[in-house]
Amino acid sequence: xxxxxxxxxxxxxxxxxxxxxxxxxxxxxxxxxxxxxxxxxxxxxxxxxxxxxxxxxxxxxxxxxxxxxxxxxxxxxxxxxxxxxxxxxxxxxxxxxxxxxxxxxxxxxxxxxxxxxxxxxxxxxxxxxxxxxxxxxxxxxxxxxxxxxxxx
Numbered sequence: 001x002x003x004x005x006x007x008x009x010x011x012x013x014x015x016x017x018x019x020x021x022x023x024x025x026x027x028x029x030x031x032x033x034x035x036x037x038x039x040x041x042x043x044x045x046x047x048x049x050x051x052x053x054x055x056x057x058x059x060x061x062x063x064x065x066x067x068x069x070x071x072x073x074x075x076x077x078x079x080x081x082x083x084x085x086x087x088x089x090x091x092x093x094x095x096x097x098x099x100x101x102x103x104x105x106x107x108x109x110x111x112x113x114x115x116x117x118x119x120x121x122x123x124x125x126x127x128x129x130x131x132x133x134x135x136x137x138x139x140x141x142x143x144x145x146x147x148x149x150x151x152x
Contacts, residue, residue: 037094039108039132041141046120048094048108048128056085056095058106060122062145067121069150070139074117077101078127105129118149 040047047059079100080088086095091111099105105127109117115135120128132138139149 037108037110039130039138041138041145044145046128046142048106048130050094055087056106058096058128060120060128062142062147064123065120065142065147066123067150068142068147069119069152070116070135071119071152072116074119074129078105078119078129080105080107099127103127108132 037050038048040049041062044063045059045061046065047057049057077100080093080097081100082098084096084098084104086093086097086107088095088097093107093109095107096104097107103125107129109129109131110133111131113131113133113135115131115133118130118132118135118139120130122128130138143149
């Protein structure tokens, strides 16, 4: 008794290569933003940067911050209700979102960061919401630049 293989046609291998290529490309579009998300504080500016073909980012001068607080949970008014320009994946929010209070906020939030939220209210009424791995270090650096941060 023997086993005899019927080989696939060359077209089948081409098709499998195309499907694999599309899968890798789409996977990179989904994973790359989460891997490359960064909060940078330098030259008097707070910047949220990310790698991606249409990735939203934001930079604000620390002089634009009128209120800063560290909270355990977001209040009802600060919950995102509509994605304006950004990524919304389970446990990961990045970009501009419309809030339930009518304002807009830039979210740089990862549930992998076991920290509280840093909520920055800007002079124009917008917000920046950050939940990152080294939040106490970021808060200390903001305070060293003259930003008063409340803890609730």
